Amino acid sequence: MSDLQPATQFPGTRWAADVATPVVLVDVEILERNISVMAASARRRGLRLRPHAKTHKIPEIARLQLAAGAVGLTIATIGEAEVFAAAGVDDLFIAYPLWVEERAARRLLAVADRARLCVGVDSARGAEQLARALGDDVGRIAVRVELDSGYHRSGVQPRDARAVAEAARSAGLVVTGVFTFPGHSDGPGMADTAVEDEQAALAAGVAALEAAGFGDVEASGGSTPSAALSSGATLTELRPGVYVFGDAQQWELGHCRPEDIALTVESTVVSHQDDAGSSDRLILDAGSKVLGSDRAAWATGYGRLLDHPDARITALSEHHATVEWPSGGSLPPLGTRLRVVPNHVCLTPNLVDEVQVVRAGVHQGSWAVAARGRNS
Amino acid sequence: MSDLQPATQFPGTRWAADVATPVVLVDVEILERNISVMAASARRRGLRLRPHAKTHKIPEIARLQLAAGAVGLTIATIGEAEVFAAAGVDDLFIAYPLWVEERAARRLLAVADRARLCVGVDSARGAEQLARALGDDVGRIAVRVELDSGYHRSGVQPRDARAVAEAARSAGLVVTGVFTFPGHSDGPGMADTAVEDEQAALAAGVAALEAAGFGDVEASGGSTPSAALSSGATLTELRPGVYVFGDAQQWELGHCRPEDIALTVESTVVSHQDDAGSSDRLILDAGSKVLGSDRAAWATGYGRLLDHPDARITALSEHHATVEWPSGGSLPPLGTRLRVVPNHVCLTPNLVDEVQVVRAGVHQGSWAVAARGRNS
Incomplete structure (x- = not known):
């Protein structure tokens, strides 16, 4: 991959929790x-x-x-x-x-x-x-x-x-x-x-x-x-x-499978509805300022969780995604990282200066979003 | 205004059509x-x-x-x-x-x-x-x-x-x-x-x-x-x-008046539904990549036009706002510039590197959006 910037933060390591969330990952x-x-x-x-x-x-x-x-x-x-x-x-x-x-x-x-x-x-x-x-x-x-x-x-x-x-x-x-x-x-x-x-x-x-x-x-x-x-x-x-990249819209429409989704926003569980973790709701630190807020009338939420297809993002603020967890499943603990699939992926790279590139779980470096913000 | 960058493109002139749209203006x-x-x-x-x-x-x-x-x-x-x-x-x-x-x-x-x-x-x-x-x-x-x-x-x-x-x-x-x-x-x-x-x-x-x-x-x-x-x-x-700044949501909820709205996105009419201009629809070059796509269930559209309160933005793509013009009014010609009020203004500065500052219609220079993209 000739044009990849060398990894500076954690070269050659397995993708790890050492970079702040929300972070845009490209597989x-x-x-x-x-x-x-x-x-x-x-x-x-x-x-x-x-x-x-x-x-x-x-x-x-x-x-x-x-x-x-x-x-x-x-x-x-x-x-x-x-x-x-x-x-x-x-x-x-x-x-x-x-x-x-x-x-x-x-x-x-x-x-x-x-x-x-x-x-x-x-x-x-x-x-x-x-x-x-x-x-x-x-x-x-x-x-x-x-x-x-x-x-x-x-x-x-x-x-x-x-x-x-x-x-x-x-x-x-x-x-x-x-x-x-x-x-x-x-x-x-x-x-x-x-x-x-x-x-x-x-x-x-x-x-x-x-x-x-x-x-x-x-x-x-x-x-x-x-x-x-x-x-x-x-x-x-x-x-x-x-x-x-694929996205949650294409996934829900059947035009791609979850295993075809190349871009996710890794996010951290920052809040539970109650401290004992007995509710069915959690808050992730990804919001509209990294996911975008497009939501088609037919979409089931404001984005999906790649590894938890039954969970739903039922509300989205600038820095909060409210996730309804499937009933019966225990909530992931505070601090857990989850991969969010944006509804409409065209909005996401435009919200960050660079994306992090991962191959087989190993961080390769970053790519600059060179045309970010070029609206005119 | 001590921290204002000097205007480089059209110092001291009245705000004019010499900057590419869509452009974020702050009055x-x-x-x-x-x-x-x-x-x-x-x-x-x-x-x-x-x-x-x-x-x-x-x-x-x-x-x-x-x-x-x-x-x-x-x-x-x-x-x-x-x-x-x-x-x-x-x-x-x-x-x-x-x-x-x-x-x-x-x-x-x-x-x-x-x-x-x-x-x-x-x-x-x-x-x-x-x-x-x-x-x-x-x-x-x-x-x-x-x-x-x-x-x-x-x-x-x-x-x-x-x-x-x-x-x-x-x-x-x-x-x-x-x-x-x-x-x-x-x-x-x-x-x-x-x-x-x-x-x-x-x-x-x-x-x-x-x-x-x-x-x-x-x-x-x-x-x-x-x-x-x-x-x-x-x-x-x-x-x-x-x-x-105020925004279209606060305007529609009655928490600000149109004359209190300090931030607009100046945009150009790029398309009419038909070339003769007899339809009631036009397309502006501002879309979700500068306005954001938040739309509350009670909102009447995807943003408002500051100087045309009866017009409605009925659809929004990344670089297109579809505007329904009030019936009976003649459509503004292609190339006309209109001021769009975003629905939720918190999304807009985050989508640009700088805003253009205007005082009494005269361009003063620009302010950098220094914390743009700082999601983590």
């Missing part, structure tokens, strides 16, 4: 397996893989993804593009309908000095604004048109894709394709429907662009729940993010 | 007024004020609070204590039932070299563990016993406070009082009930300690919703946090 064996499984799955279907790096924000993980065959990275912001371009990633797609003023245009062009760069557009006005801000350099940054495939966030309806692409072309931008995020795949039993919606939107979007004379139209889709199901009829590229 | 006039109003309110009731600095994590704001009469700061973690002690704050209370191993004890003692330091305990075992870890220095760190006044998070029932205090005293710790967090005050119409619960718990806790021979027992309570109502019968100290 690198599981991480590598997740990366390899997704890469093989995309390859088997003839799809290019462009993982979303907003999940981890860590150059060392990006390098593992690229080494396994990813064609480049997806990111959400110019700041993330700057970090990954500086780390040597040479093919980047900002899958977001940026509104680009002059200052942002200069930053995009600096990234384009190092990497092939594409950004999202979902309106004629947004494309015209981007072209105006880029000025004479308008040809240096490609765009893809974002489609709404049913999640109803950003993106145009497929029937409007042609008008956006033509406006972009008229303004001097190179249009290379369409993309969509089937975010409605993140619900119980929704993945199949979302994949059908994604395929229909991409097929309609590609047809609309081809009718306007665009060739070699990229069709990019894919989220972690849908990635395994998406097929290559129209699709050319997948952009899953969460798969590298 | 320092409103901030100073909030600090002054709370200080006067505590003084009038003869209560000591010890603001919770986890909300802002910014030494310059702490200094304004202390200059207005605060006796010291409350914090949640040893890492926060380290930052504020290094910034010169000499009276700190970690209002959290820490589980203290040897390494944490060394860190606490290093803080105690610079500041008067008190920590929370809510179990005999936790107190004994703290004393053991402190060893010969056990007398250098005071403790207060945490009481559960109805929020049912950490803290003991008042009837159990005596046993915890006696265990702490037997272990060599100095016990200076009791404290509670009436967190159930954060609900519609709950503040009055929570204040009654807080007073009852503190009175019972103080009585329990006095019966065991403890004197001069501090009774510390208070959250932003309850702080204005708490009175001095038993209470000696208030610990509100959110009041410095």
Whole structure:
């Protein structure tokens, strides 16, 4: 693992209780397996893989993804593009309908000095604004048109894709394709429907662009729940993010198993409901400031305990997770360390400066979350 | 404002669109007024004020609070204590039932070299563990016993406070009082009930300690919703946090007015539901990675727009806020900047490296969020 920082606190020792909790741990064996499984799955279907790096924000993980065959990275912001371009990633797609003023245009062009760069557009006005801000350099940054495939966030309806692409072309931008995020795949039993919606939107979007004379139209889709199901009829590229780590949402939806979860937040039992330990509730020192507080309507709690699947986090404050322990089981004593699986893992690396890397229970060192906080 | 960093990007200009969004703005006039109003309110009731600095994590704001009469700061973690002690704050209370191993004890003692330091305990075992870890220095760190006044998070029932205090005293710790967090005050119409619960718990806790021979027992309570109502019968100290900034939760609960809100996240309209702008939905570039995703069951959305109180944020992703615009109003054009009020402001400074400080619409410079990410 070439890029790993050397361990300073307890080199070569078995992972031990000498680092303060809450601490974010990455099991690198599981991480590598997740990366390899997704890469093989995309390859088997003839799809290019462009993982979303907003999940981890860590150059060392990006390098593992690229080494396994990813064609480049997806990111959400110019700041993330700057970090990954500086780390040597040479093919980047900002899958977001940026509104680009002059200052942002200069930053995009600096990234384009190092990497092939594409950004999202979902309106004629947004494309015209981007072209105006880029000025004479308008040809240096490609765009893809974002489609709404049913999640109803950003993106145009497929029937409007042609008008956006033509406006972009008229303004001097190179249009290379369409993309969509089937975010409605993140619900119980929704993945199949979302994949059908994604395929229909991409097929309609590609047809609309081809009718306007665009060739070699990229069709990019894919989220972690849908990635395994998406097929290559129209699709050319997948952009899953969460798969590298897994999380409690994917576990509850059946898209990963607990043994596939590579990131946990090790936390300490700091309080029992009563000192005698006879209650069924305990408090962990991990809260929303390390786990994030996303909780889908269908989720059973605010995160899970990896080694105690019947326990539930029923409340979350900034530094407290209230855990209901399964009745009949005796509560772990104060001071016990437990591994929490965040509900939505994309929020967790962004809340810490570094993650601790463990292999087979042995601490290897740490990785800096280089793109933490790069929201703009 | 002595500690303000000089503005580098647009000195002396009116706050302008030259900084990338989303950007966290602090209106320092409103901030100073909030600090002054709370200080006067505590003084009038003869209560000591010890603001919770986890909300802002910014030494310059702490200094304004202390200059207005605060006796010291409350914090949640040893890492926060380290930052504020290094910034010169000499009276700190970690209002959290820490589980203290040897390494944490060394860190606490290093803080105690610079500041008067008190920590929370809510179990005999936790107190004994703290004393053991402190060893010969056990007398250098005071403790207060945490009481559960109805929020049912950490803290003991008042009837159990005596046993915890006696265990702490037997272990060599100095016990200076009791404290509670009436967190159930954060609900519609709950503040009055929570204040009654807080007073009852503190009175019972103080009585329990006095019966065991403890004197001069501090009774510390208070959250932003309850702080204005708490009175001095038993209470000696208030610990509100959110009041410095206000947020959408306090606005919706009626504990602050929109004109009292000092922190906003300026964001850009990046997408309309359709390019013609005839829908009632828009997308802002602020998401959970800058706003946080706390949403109480009674909240009307994922945050509010300061200047458009009838708009609602109906969905939140990491970099997208979906805003439902009031029917009949025309949508602000793409590229428009809007000020978002986070639901729970304690999450927002923790998501950025610095906040931008504005006075009367003029940019003054930035403050570093020095204790960002100090979860342990």
